[in-house]
Amino acid sequence: MLIDPKLQQPAEAVPGQPPARPAVKIDGVSKSFDGTLALEPTWLKIRKGEFLTLLGPSGCGKTTLLNLVAGFLEPDKGELFIDDALVTQVPVHKREIGIVFQNYALFPHMNVLKNVEYGLRTRGVPAAEARDRAMETLRLVKLDQFADRRPKQLSGGQQQRVALARALVIRPKVLLLDEPFSALDRNLRAAMQIELKEIQHSLGVTTIFVTHDQGEALSMSDRIAVMSKGRVRQIGSPEEIYASPADRFVGTFVGDANLLTGTVTTSESGTLTLDLAGTALTLPQSAAPEAAAGETVELFARPEACQLVAPGTPGAVPATVSFAVYQGAHVELHLACPAAAEGPIMLRVPVANVPKVGAAVAVALPEAPVIFTGEAQ
């Protein structure tokens, strides 16, 4: 894709290094509606050029947080900084942000070009220059030949791209997107995800993206903030979120999860032993340093980290096949297991060796599984 250098912003994101100057700093911001807390005090720093996703179930406060950054809502407590400047009291129209709304919110009485020009005209950019820059951005989203159309005459995906162009043309300090693809069908959605990610990366624009779709979050983000009930539960790269969830909520909300209940038998001299409904399991103590003997804990393992082994294998938990779901490339096995914390245990096996329903099997757990103790359960 050809990107005009004028549109390009330096991407200052350095993976793994704490940024000196975050593009957005959310400093203890909280918000309640009519006495009900919609967002608990939240601290968050977003790097320049970073793609941060707010992920969480419906009603967890994602839109509230986004609207606070945009300025549509005023925080009860806390401060907001954009590019080091305090913006808590700055009205929306002076924040220099770009927003893509879920239902596009294109101006129906203006054509596509006028829509994209709008943000430039409000900034006093001369008509000719505004036109050129708008056309340039429309080329970026491959819609330059639709410049004269009215929004109503475009498909959903095209309208979404106009909305993106309209938000990008002003070279916003932050781009905010609230579930922008939820109205699109699956294929279009996947295509738009790639396109957005490409454009975002090439422009290096700092982006906060809201979704409740974990697949979307994992595939697009530099970092994900997983939210639940008005609180950020964990923030980290997709790999961190997926492989080392901080608690049971994050583990089960993102990806498939197997949870087993166990009791700590010993926790000393570098070794942790668990009793999983009769099966003894030895782990490094670092898996749960603060767990004490007698405590009930939860063992978390992704299906692909679990292995089907012969019954009686030491350290493997016994289980019975309850049913098998053919999925083309593999078979999804659901196993009844006495140690399972909730529901059956699930793992995927090659189509070639599928045990019969009712067969006794055993599941070998990963060598370093995630252990949830205390409040994380």
Place this chain on the structure above:
Amino acid sequence: MNCTPLDHLLTWSGRILVALILGFVLLPFVVVLIASFNHSSILTFPPQDWSLRWYAHAFEYDDFADGVKNSLIIAAFGSTLALVAGTGFAYVLNRYEFRGKATLHAVLMSSLVIPNFTIGLGLLILAASVSIPRSMGLLVFLHITIVLPFVVRSVYVSLQNFERQLEAAAESLGAAPRRVLFTITLPLLLPGLAAGWLFAAILSFNEFTASLFLVNQRTQTLPVAMYNYVREYADPTLAAVSVIYVVAVAAMLILAHIFFRLEKVLNVD
């Protein structure tokens, strides 16, 4: 398509019903239309001879010309001022929560309950007691009172259907509140505002009962002039005036319709 006898029956009874309704609504007008071409100077029906003389007379009669002029002035000022005030009220009712909102709503709608002659009489007593002359200004004020509820209704409905997120989008693109109002909100509300204005203007032009209390020889409106005419003469002039009136209003409505449809199709911003 397969048509059962029942379908036929439904189709035909539907057509008959539409014809009946149309006939019912149009019947008085048709009678007046025919009567207006009656040559005789007595309103007989059906006419024996035909002529256009009553049309000529309608145009020559000074009271009607003055009445049209007065009515147009009152309708133009009254509905424009009512539109401005009504838009303000509707905006406040739609956008803000405040104590006494329900009361304001009730007061604005109250003249729907109070008959026009009461409004006219009330204003007459009031004007007399503080010795305000029966001027055009007073008539304009009266008409504002009468049409305001309709304007508020019409604008309020447009505001309820308005997509608030468009304003949020404009704001995020750097538009200050005033700019949002003039480039997004008002242009999108324009058809609703125009419809409200037109409705108010027609209501005002038609208004008779309340105006009767407040007009004098100089300020009499067309309906009052017509009423005064019919008290003295019984010739078909009024029928001719009625036909002219209906044709003019219909033409205005059709023009408004074409204009606002066109506005949506064309790229006018």
